[in-house]
Amino acid sequence: MGAQKKPAVARVRDDSEDLTRQRLQAIVLADSFTTQFRPITLERPKVLLPLVNIPMIDYTLAWLESAGIEDIFVFCCVHSSQVIDYLEKSEWYSRSNPNLLVRTIVSPKSTSVGDALRYIYEQQTETSQIQGDFVLVSGDTVSNMPLADLIQEHRDRKKKDEKAIMTMVIKKQSRLGLGSDQLFIAVDPLTKQLVRYEEGNARIGDVCLDKSLLDSTVLLCNDMQDCYIDICSPEVLSLFEDNFDYQHLRRHFVNGLLVDDIMGYKIFTHEIQSSFYATRIENLRSYDMVSKNIIQRWTYPFVPDINFSGKCSLMLGRQGIYRASDAVQSRSADIGASTVIGYGTRIGNGGKIFNSVIGNGCSIGSNVVIQGSYIWNNVTIEDGCEIRNAIVCDGVKIRAGAVLQPGVVLSFNVVVGRDFVVPTYSKVSLLQQPTTEDSDEEMEYAGSSSGTADLLSGVHNLQIESKASELGPDGTGYIWEVCDSAHDEEWKHSVVPIPMDKLADITRAMDDDDIEDESVVPPAGELKSDTDSINTDANDDYGYFEREVEETFLMAIIKDDVDHVIRLINSRRFAYNMASADCAGAVFYSMMRLAVNTPHNSASELYRNATTIITKWKGLLGFYLKQIDEQIEVIMKFEEMCEESEELGPLFAQIVHFLYDKDVVQEGAILRWGEEKAGADECDKVYLNQCEAFIQWLKEASEEEEEEEDS
C-alpha cells in the first residue's frame, strides 16, 4: 500500500503544476459516423453542410474558440480532403488569434468514434499531442456554453477521485423535439454521477435499474437531452484502446463503463443552465430545429448578423428576417417572418417565402411559394414552384411548376423536371443508392468513401440520358428507395413537423403497453420480475451470447486470470443485455463443454476432468452464482446439457454433488430445484431421480441441523 501511495501523491503534484501550463484542448470529430444525412453526405461531409448559410463546423470551432480552447484537433476521415481544404481556405488556420491552434488528424479508415479515438491514441504515443483533459465534441455541435468552469470542475473532481474520467453535458429538452431516440438516464442527485444510460425508440416497456443502485436516491430522467459534449480525461483514450470492440461512444463506451464494476470508472453529468445553448445536429429534424433556434437568436453570439466565422454578416430586419445587403427582391414578393436570404440571391415577383433559409447566389422566379425549407447555395427555382419543408442542396434546378412535397431532400445538382411533383419524404440524388445497404450504421462510410469520387465523375453524363425519367422528362437524379424499416421512422427525423396521427399513434402505443401490462400483474406473493417475458424474444440472442462466452472462456484459460475473464464476460453480458443468471449458465456451459472436449477414455476420467475444471474456476462461477436463482439456473442448464450429451448424463448427480461440496451451489438451490422439478413429467425427471438419494440426504441433514438448534 505504502509503496503505491507515493507515486500517486507525486502525480497529484504534477497535475497541479500542469494546470498552470496545460493548454485547453478539444477533439472535434468531423464525422458523425451515421447515415442520417444521406444522400447529401455521400458528396460532402456533414460538418461542411450549411446551417443558416454557414458550415456547421464553423459554429463548433467558433464556440470552442470563444470558450477559451487553445488547441483544436479536427479529426477527419471521410471526405477528409474537403474538410482540410475548407479549413485551409477559411481563416481557422490563419486566425489572428495567436492562442488558437487548429490542427487536423486524418484517418480515412476509421468507421466509428471508437476507431477514431483509437487512432488518436496511437498517434498520441508518438506525438503526445493530448496533454491532459480534453473536450470531445462532434463537428456538428452548436453551442454557446462556457467550458472553462466545467473543465475546472472536471479536473477538481478528477483530483479527488481518480476514477472520475468523464463529464457529460446534459440539458433539459422538449419532448420529441430533436427526433432523436428517447433517452433515459439515471443520475445520483447529489453527486451527479451517471448510473444508467439508455437510449431507445420505445416509449413503452420498462427501464431497469440494478438493485445495487437503489441504496441511495436515484433520479431517473427522461426530459434530458444529451448534448454530446464530453470532458474526458486521457484514460478515455486508453480505455478505447483496451476495449477494441467499443465503437459507439454512448452505446458501447458509456454503457460499458457503467456496467463494468471492476475498473470502477465513473462518469458524471453536468446540467447546463437553460440560458445556454448546446445541441448536436443528429438528423434532419434537429437540423431544422437548430436552424430555427439560430434564427431566433438562442445561440447568440453565433447568429447570422454577427460575423463569427470570417464571412460577411447579414442584416437583421423586423420579425427575424435576415437579409444580405445585395439581395435583390421584387416589391411584390412577400417575405415572411424568420427567414434568411443570402448574398446575390434574386427573388422574383409575387413569391411567398417564410420560415425558410435561402442561401447565396440563388435565383428564385415569380410566384414561388417556399415554406419551412432550406435552400442552399446557387439554387435555381423557376416560376410557380411550390416548396414545403424541404432541403434543397447546392446547384439544384427546380423547373417551373414543380412541387416538392413535405420532407423532400434534394441532394447536389439534382434537376427536378417541369411540373413534376416530388412525393413526400423522398430523397433524391445524382448518385445511385448503394445497393448493398449495410444495416450496421457504424459501417456506413466504409464502402462509400473510396467510391464516391469515381462515381461523381461518371455520374453526370450517364445520368441524364438513362435515368432522367425519375424526376420528369427534363429532370436528373435518382429517387432513393426507402427501406421498409426506415420508412416508419422517416416522419420522426425529417424536417416536417410531426403529423398529428403519429402523435396519436404514440399515445395509443402507450395504452397498449398498459393493457399488456395488466395481464401480467400477478397476485400477491408471486410478484416476479418480468424477465421471463422478455427472455422469450431474447432466445436467439442467448444462443450467440452463450457461444461468445464460451469463446471468451476458452481464450481466458490461456491467460489464467479470473478478473480478466469476468471483465470480458461482463462486456459480452452488457452487449447482449443478459442477466447475471444467464452469465452463470453460459459460464458453466463453457466449463462442461471444455470438460467434454478434453480427451478422455472413460466416464470416471470425464468426471475427473470436470472436477479439475470446476475446482480451478470456482472463483469465476462463484462471482456469478451469488444468488439461489442463479444457482438453480446453472442446475437447469446442466440438466439441459446432460440431455444433449450422453456422456454427461450418468454423471449428473455426481457433478451436482461435487458443486455442492465446493460451495458453488448451495443446498437451498438444489432443494428448490428438486421442488420445482417434482411436478414435471416423468421423462423430465430422469435427472431428479438420479439425484434423489442426494436430495434426500440434504433434506435429512438440514432437518438434523434444525433439531440441533431446537434442542
Added chain:
Amino acid sequence: MDFQVVILAGGFSSNLVPLVSKEVPKALLPVANRPVLSYVLDLLESNNLKDLIVVVEGEDAALKVGGWISSACVDRLHVEVAAVAENVGTAGALRAIAHHLTAKDILIVSGDIVSDIPPGAVAATHRRHDAAVTVMLCAQPVSGPSESGGSGGKDKTKKPACDDIIGLDSLKQFLLYIAKGAEIKKDTRVKKSILCAAGKIEIRSDLMDSHIYAFKRSVLQEVLDQKPAFRSLKEDVLPYLVRTQLRSEIFSDQNNVEENGNGNGKNNMQNNEVVLSQILSNASLPSFHQVYESGLDSRKTNKCCVYIADESKFFVRLNSIQAFMDVNRDVIGDANHLSGYSFSAHHNIVHPSAELGSKTTVGPHCMLGEGSQVGDKCSVKRSVIGRHCRIGSNVKIVNSVVMDHATIGDGCSIQGSVICSNAQLQERVTLRDCQVEAGYVVCAGSEQKGETFARK
C-alpha cells in the same frame, strides 16, 4: 368532511407470538400501559375524524376489541367494529366490509400505528389533488432505533427487508413507482410510459409507506371487484394503481359516467380543482398529470399522490417484537408527548398508588402502573411495568416491558425482555432478550437468553 375512516386492526398477528394470544389481540397490546389501538384513535380524534370503522380479523378478537372500545371511548367517538374472516388480507378485509363504505373518499389506517403524523393532512392532500389514492410516506429510520445498544445491530440486519422503493415526481406530489425492496431481486423496472409523462422520477429508498392511505371509494371498489385475486392493499392494490395511473378511463369510464350522471359537469369541476391545486402547491411547473392530460389527449388519469411527513414526526408500526420493545421505550422516552401522561421531574411516571420498597430506584424513561408493588433494593431502568404487578426484592429490570398482573420473584434480573400479563417469574430468574407468554410460570433459578416461553 365526506371521509370514512377504516382502521385495519388485524387479528392475532403471528409475528407477535407469544405477545398476542386469544385474550390479547394485536390491537390491544399495551404500549406504555395503553392498548396500541388507543393511539390511533386519539390521533384520529385529534384530527376531528370521529366516524370510524374498526376492522378486526376473527370474531373472538372483534369481541375483545369491541369490548375495549365501548368501555374506553364510546362517548367521544362513533366507532363500528366489523369482524372479518381470518387471513383474508387487507384487500380482502375491505372487500368484506364494502357495503359499509358510502363516503366519497376512504381513509385507511393501519391499527398498529403509534405516530403523531396528522392523518387529516393526508386527507387534505388527497382532496386537493382529487387523487385516486394518496399515500402517506415517512422517513425511514436511518440507523434502526436510537440508542438501543445491543439490539440495534440485530435490527439493522432486518431493516433492508422492509425497505420500500418509491418513485416520486420532481415536485414530490405524485407517486410514480412503488415496490418492496425485498421483492426486488436484481433490478427494478420502471415503466417508460410513466417516465415519459413525468420527465423525471426520483427513486428513493429512504422513505417508507406508513400504511395510511386515502382512496377514492369508486376507484378502490372498482379495483377490488375486478381483481378478486388481490389480497393486500400494499402489495397488490397500490402497486397496481400506481402502474396504471395514466389509464384510468379504460376500466372505469363506463361505470363512472353513468354513476355520476352529469359526467361533464363533474369534469369541469375537477379541472378547476386541478388548477386550484397547482396554485395551492405553489408549483411554477405544471404537474405531470396535467401535462399528460393537456398534451396528448384529454382523458382522465388516476392520480396517485403522496403526503410526505415531516422528518421530525414520530412514526412506528407495531409489527414485530422488536418494534414492540422499541415503541414502548420511545413512548416513555423520546416521543413522550404521545403517551398522554405527564412526566415527573425524573422523566418517569410512577403512579401514586404504586408502592416502592426502600433503596429501590426507578430511573428516567420508566413507567410504573397503578397499584404495582416493588420490593427493596430494586433497580428499574428504561422499562414499562404494568398495573398491579408484584415485584420482589433485589430485582433488576432494564429495557423491558412487564405487563399487568405479572409476578416477579426476589433476585430476578430481566433485560430486554417482555413479560406478559399474569406471567410468573420465580426467584432468581435471569432473562435476557426473552419473551414470556401470558400466564406462564418460569421456574426458579433458570437462566435464559433469547428464548420464548410459551405453552404449546
